[in-house]
Amino acid sequence: MxxxxxxxxxxxxxxxxxxxxxxxxxxxxxxxxxxxxxxxxxxxxxxxxxxxxxxxxxxxxxxxxxxxxxxxxRASEDVKALTREHLKRIDTRIAELQGLRETLAQLVAACAGDHRPDCPILADLARDSAITDMGEVSR
Amino acid sequence: MxxxxxxxxxxxxxxxxxxxxxxxxxxxxxxxxxxxxxxxxxxxxxxxxxxxxxxxxxxxxxxxxxxxxxxxxRASEDVKALTREHLKRIDTRIAELQGLRETLAQLVAACAGDHRPDCPILADLARDSAITDMGEVSR
DNA sequence: CTTGACCTTCCATCTGCTGGAAGGAGCATA
DNA sequence: TATGCTCCTTCCAGCAGATGGAAGGTCAAG
Known part of the structure; x- marks a missing residue:
């Protein structure tokens, strides 16, 4: 063949x-x-x-x-362990995605979605929670 | 900086x-x-x-x-559309993963997981549903 | 002057394929 | 025999989205 x-x-x-x-x-x-x-x-x-x-x-x-x-x-134990590991990873991944889904759904719901520029989605992405102000001159 | x-x-x-x-x-x-x-x-x-x-x-x-x-x-419409698309993709992905999860969970449940070689997981993977027997001599 | 922590570029690697080019093999037809 | 067509071969490049490491430049402290 x-x-x-x-x-x-x-x-x-x-x-x-x-x-x-x-x-x-x-x-x-x-x-x-x-x-x-x-x-x-x-x-x-x-x-x-x-x-x-x-x-x-x-x-x-x-x-x-x-x-x-x-x-x-083989011991079926080994197959099961491997599969369980995989299942665990999938569960983790699903949980992550559901977290994202939640956030994104909220943002979509909050956004007017019209011709105006104001947008809660961009506002969320631009929130500077992550930025530590180092008090530096930015130039 | x-x-x-x-x-x-x-x-x-x-x-x-x-x-x-x-x-x-x-x-x-x-x-x-x-x-x-x-x-x-x-x-x-x-x-x-x-x-x-x-x-x-x-x-x-x-x-x-x-x-x-x-x-x-910008129009917030455009941001919202982009985000909605992304959300849709995530929903699709979650659904796919949940399908896998279901199957894997069933397989894990069905497997004794002991020292013996018999294993429903391997049996499932090896089921030849996908193989069309072409009636060919295999060599 | 040396040490160490930075910084730079460039190239390779990861996962799991997929696409395409260039050329050989096999078979049917004219 | 020549031509076509489909299949097969190998090799090289590229996708996303980084990440690791080598080789070397820079800078401030001691």
């Missing part, structure tokens, strides 16, 4: 598959003409990667997951 | 400030020795950028926001 078919079968773009080979996630064999030759296991692995990436796992996490997947002696 | 003080006053790392100059967000003057010289307005602008970035606006959005901020004839 050439890369085009492997791409179609796995759902990953050919470019991405080449990239995954480059960083050592997969190691397809080569035909005499230099073309990559993907077997069923390769395609399966690519689909595994596609799914893991879609769930937000990083490339390095994917590498670890594939390692665990291929290790018959 | 040198870059170190400007960094402290604005809350941005010196490296970031240099980068912002490189991409044309700020244009501090230079002293005779080549050192950047930041005035009050520069520092204010940096703090504005820091706040806008912290709210998740992209660099290009920040550029637009600064443009609006410095335009006395």
């Amino acid at each position: 050439n890369i085009g078919n492997a791409a179609e079968a796995s759902g990953l773009p050919a470019k991405t598959i080449r990239y995954y080979e480059e960083i050592g996630l997969i190691r397809p064999r080569r035909d005499a003409n230099g073309y990559r030759a993907f077997g069923r296991r390769d395609v399966h692995k690519l689909a595994f990667l596609a799914r893991a990436r879609a769930l937000g796992f990083s490339i390095e996490e994917c590498r670890a997951l594939i390692g665990l997947y291929e290790d018959e002696k | 040198n870059i170190g003080n400007a960094a402290e006053a604005s809350g941005l790392p010196a490296k970031t400030i240099r980068y912002y100059e490189e991409i044309g967000l700020i244009r501090p003057r230079r002293d005779a020795n080549g050192y950047r010289a930041f005035g009050r307005r520069d520092v204010h602008k940096l703090a504005f950028l820091a706040r806008a970035r912290a709210l998740g606006f992209s660099i290009e959005e920040c550029r637009a926001l600064i443009g609006l901020y410095e335009d006395e004839k």
